[in-house]
Amino acid sequence: MNNAGVWAGLLLLGFGGILFWQSLTLEYSTALGPGPGFLPLWLSGSLMLVSLLYIGESLKKEAIRLHALLPRGRALGNIGCAIGALIVFMLIVSFTGFVIAATALLFIVLAREFRWHWALCISGGISVAVFVIFQTLLDVPLPVNDFGW
Structure with a gap:
């Protein structure tokens, strides 16, 4: 079967x-x-x-x-990386807030394709932009840490 x-x-x-x-x-x-x-x-x-x-x-x-x-090689690694990043996001978002958790998620995914400093800048910028758009413009509450972000 x-x-x-x-x-x-x-x-x-x-x-x-x-x-x-x-x-x-x-x-x-x-x-x-x-x-x-x-x-x-x-x-x-x-x-x-x-x-x-x-x-x-x-x-x-x-x-x-x-x-x-089933994929093989790099494609299987990309899938595993994306699933791992989602698990990390789910585990830390309630403690760290959206910005840090989303930055970690995107960094894990982007670090496979970019140098670490570029991956960190891109993931941080996207996370902050999404947070500002949802929190201020759309008035959709996102999880925050003790600092409010």
Whole structure:
């Protein structure tokens, strides 16, 4: 069972099943018409149907092997670096605030392509710019540290 299409279909089927089950906890209809559970119920049901059709189609066609889809070399390193940077961001953002956490995230990703001082300048500048735009112009609160940034 090394068919990537079947595994992707099973993953989508499971995801659709969870969404379907959760949508049953919402009210399907109200006195005014469709309720909050109407759209998620039908969308998740449609996702489950499409995933079953995809699994059937994947079983009929030539199998796509999982190992053929996975990246190798530098591309795999880039993916690992991005995932690692996101994990670091999630772990430190509540303590350091958005600016430092976003700078760390971007620095980890950019340091693979730029010299460290350029990566630090770019990541710091982008983080501060995003913070100013969201905090002041859009009035969207972002996590801050004891210094307010």
